[in-house]
Amino acid sequence: MNNLEMxxxxxxxxxRNKEEVTVLKGINMLVKQGDMVAxxxxxxxxxxxxxxxxxxxxCYDKGEIYIEDSDLSDLNKEEVALFRRRRLGMVFQDFNLIESLSAKENILLPMILEKRFADEQEEQAERILKILNIQDIQNKNIAEISGGQKQRVAIGRALINNPAIILADEPTGNLDSRSTKEVMDYFTLINQELTTSIxxxxxDTFAASYCNKVVLLKDGVFKNEIDKKGSRKQFIDSITEMLAIIGGEQDDIL
Ligand SMILES: Nc1ncnc2c1ncn2[C@@H]1O[C@H](COP(=O)(O)OP(=O)(O)OP(=O)(O)O)[C@@H](O)[C@H]1O
Ligand SMILES: [Mg+2]
Known part of the structure; x- marks a missing residue:
């Protein structure tokens, strides 16, 4: 099954100066069930x-986007919002957690918004907390937990409604190398055990090396893509080489 097609x-x-900048110039992309793409x-x-x-x-100007074969342009604003809540999981660089809620309440938020039954919420929370190994911090405030733990809570929230795909924008951008490894290990676990597409x-080349495929976006188009082959170390070398050759200035990218 295709989980995302552009x-x-x-x-x-x-x-602001009224000049128009074309950021995406005819993007084509296919993410299949169980893919993990950077x-x-x-x-x-x-x-x-x-x-x-x-x-x-x-919003986009032109083209077609399908999520699980549903065409987003067929939906009105409210339907898109509902669809997002139900079928997409989102993870951000700065976690976007609600500080006044506990870790568990943050994870449950999408279910609370959907007014799902309390026993169903409990069952799901237990499952997600276990997968992400954060049972012991479930009742803590967000201010009391580490960056890596915050991102695991955010992943839990993204996962709670069994999404078709998780979209993550620089999910390790605010994390140190230990927490980066930890968070990428959990993304991999979710991808492999639950076959959630990511x-x-x-x-970060190291974070990208956890994926099965890396695509390079430059000047509004995908310039290149590489599939994972061999060891993580070999994949890191291939990604670094791709960035150096096609990406131009390395400093611009890393
Ligand atoms: N709301 C907006 N209004 C006007 N221009 C925008 C808007 N959002 C993004 N842009 C422009 O679109 C281009 C792409 O921005 P985008 O944030 O998608 O880049 P990015 O690849 O995520 O960059 P980064 O790696 O720094 O996060 C930039 O030139 C940016 O200035
Ligand atoms: Mg960005």
């Missing part, structure tokens, strides 16, 4: 725009 998607923005590319290349378009946070944006 066909010839275009997006431009009007800048999008890399220079700052300003449109990675966040692409995720925001898929999630419905931003599309993540990252500047």
């Amino acid at each position: 066909k010839d998607v275009w997006k431009s923005y009007k800048q 999008i890399m590319g220079p700052s300003g290349s449109g990675k966040t725009t692409l995720l925001n378009i898929v999630s419905g946070i931003d 599309l993540l944006v990252t500047h």
Whole structure:
């Protein structure tokens, strides 16, 4: 099954000086059930725009986007919002958790909004807390837990409604290397055990190396893609090489 398909998607923005900048120039992309894909590319290349378009946070000018074979353009604003809540899981660089709620309440938020039965919520929370190994911090306030734990809570919230795909924008951008490894290990676990598709944006070659495929976005199009072959170390070398050759200035990307 295809969990996400983008066909010839275009997006431009009007800048403050009224000049129009075309950020995405005919994007085609296919994410199948169980894929784990990283999008890399220079700052300003449109990675966040692409995720925001898929999630419905931003609109697109032209093209087609299908999530589990539903055409997003067939839906009105309210339906897109509902669809997002039910079928997409979102994870952000700065966690976007609600500080006044506990870790468990944050995870349950999408179910609370859906007014799901209390016993169903309990059952799901227990399952998700166990998968992410955060049972012991479930009643803590967000301010009391570490960055890595916060991101695991955010992943739990993304996962609670059994989404078709998780979209993650620089999910390790605010984490140290230990927490980065931990969070990427959990993404991998979810991807392998629950076959949840994951599309993540990252500047970090190490984080990208956990994925099965890395695509490079530059100048509004996908310039290159590489599939994981061999060991993680070999994949890191291939990604680094791709960034060096096609990405131009390495400093611009990493
Ligand atoms: N709401 C907006 N209005 C006008 N221009 C925008 C808007 N959002 C993004 N842009 C422009 O679109 C381009 C792509 O931005 P985007 O945030 O998608 O890049 P990115 O690849 O995520 O960059 P980074 O790696 O720094 O996060 C940039 O030139 C940016 O200035
Ligand atoms: Mg971005």
